Amino acid sequence: MANASHSGGPDPEAEARNRSRSLADRIAEAKRDTLVSEASANFRQREMTGMGRAFRFAAEFVAAILVGAGIGYGIDLLLGTRPWAMIVLLLLGFAAGVLNVMRAAAELNADASVGTASEGALPDDDDD
Amino acid sequence: MSEKAIEPIHQFNIVKYFTFGNFGGNGTEGSGFEIAFTNSALFMLLTLLTISAFLILSTRGRGLVPGRMQLMAEMVYEFVANMVRSSAGTEGMRFFPFVFSLFMFILVANFFGMVPYFFTVTSHIIVTAFLAVLVFLVVVIYGFMRNGLSFLKLFVPPGIPWFIIWLVVPIEIISFLSRPLSHSLRLWGNMLAGHIVLKVFGGMVVALLGAGAWGVVAILPFGMAVALTGLEFLVAALQAFVFAVLTCVYLNDAIHPGH
Incomplete structure (x- = not known):
């Protein structure tokens, strides 16, 4: 060029x-x-097989909720505030799960468009 | 015997071959920590030996014009190298040995699981969880080593007004902490579910064949088992690939936390 x-x-x-x-x-x-x-x-x-995608989303979503609930339970045990931290962090975990699924979907969509267009996305490896 | 054939969980049993001894505890039965050589350990060892033998033997000639085996080894290398380069950038290539080892271990272990009577190492969550936690620790430790405290910028997306940031940061932290869980759950769940389904259909074939005239119907679950075997080979390769790609994506966060 x-x-x-x-x-x-x-x-x-x-x-x-x-x-x-x-x-x-x-x-x-x-x-x-x-x-x-x-x-x-x-x-x-x-x-792109449906099952693979479904499993990916399910794992991302469930994992975030479980981690949120787990952290909340730990805080409750430490501070003795029985249900409250778990409730709040469960809700935050739910939000994080939605965020995870959104990111995974964006990733898969980006991959799909790279597969069809295949221009412009590949050469710029190291400048960002 | 027929009972064993229809029990689909039996294939995941851990069998102790011999024990290295008991560590800790007070000498009574069941106390302490036993380290034993199990069927799981045997197949991990076989996996390692197979990979080592394949790579060492195939690259022994080091021909400028590669033979068949050398070409296969080079293709695997190129495949993983391109994956690392495209997901984690050129700087991510310092983690190439790590990603390559993970990819090869999971791939070969999954394929070993497809051989009848062989044990599937990756169908136990302790194995996949260990691999995922290893990746997680590498990301966290290298992220702090390379970026210092600015690694924490990973949790603060740019362009967020101050009155939302206190809500967004905990969500980002939970999202980050959930990675090793989803990373390990995916591989484990796929392998476990696939092998159980295979065994269930296989067991149906056996049960129907033993049912006299109804044995003709056995062709239906048999066809299903054949189709699922093909699908499982695909899943075995795919999950190894997905695990490695996600490792690269996470490593990319450690290298460039600013996104």
Whole structure:
């Protein structure tokens, strides 16, 4: 992409070298991208099976509620405030469960759109 | 014998082969902590030996043009490396050995479970919970090591007004703490449920075959068992992949907590 803007330079040898290097880069990049997208598309399509998705959401949701209730119970035991911390943290756990499910759904949706569009999402690995 | 065939939980029994001895306790029966070599331990050991043998033997030639076995090993490597790179960034590659070990262990253990009469290591929650807690501790410890206290920014999403923040932070903390639970529940639940269902349909075939003329109907659960076996192979590979991908996603949080 960068070599087009430098074409005004008078050194044809450097330009050729530059071009061949960028060609090699592009080949390597294309190879890597096809490997990634092949492998992940292969698996992601299968992850789209209804049962897998359902199990993922169920686990995310239940886990947060259980953790919330558990923490609340622990606080109750420590402070002797029998039902209150557990009630509050159970509700917070419920909210966290909804948050988890929302995040998981967003992730799966993003994966699905990467699988179909497959452009733009892959090259920017390390700049954020 | 027929009783054993219809009991679908029997396959998860832990059998002690020999014991290394009793630690702690006061000498009376049942006290202390017994460390025994069980069938679970045997299959973990077999898993490790299989992985080691596969990787060592297949990469022994180190040919520039890989043979079949070397190609397989390289493909597994590339697959996991790309997964780590795309989910956790280039910096996540320092955790490549960790993710690769987890992936291979779960994959091979799951596939071992598909062999008849073999024990499924990952169908016990203590195993999957240990793996998930290991990932969790790596994330927490590395997160604090790399980012210091700014790792806690993970719990404070940007752009939240101050009067909601006190509600959002506990929710984020619970969400974070629930990760090892859901991480382990998913793998364990899939393996346990799959193997129980397989055994139930297998048991139905046996029971129907023993019922005289009704034995003809046995073809129905038999077909189901065949289909489910295929599905279970898929689930075995898929759950290993999902476990590894989520490990990468969690590691990404440790490396870039600012999201």
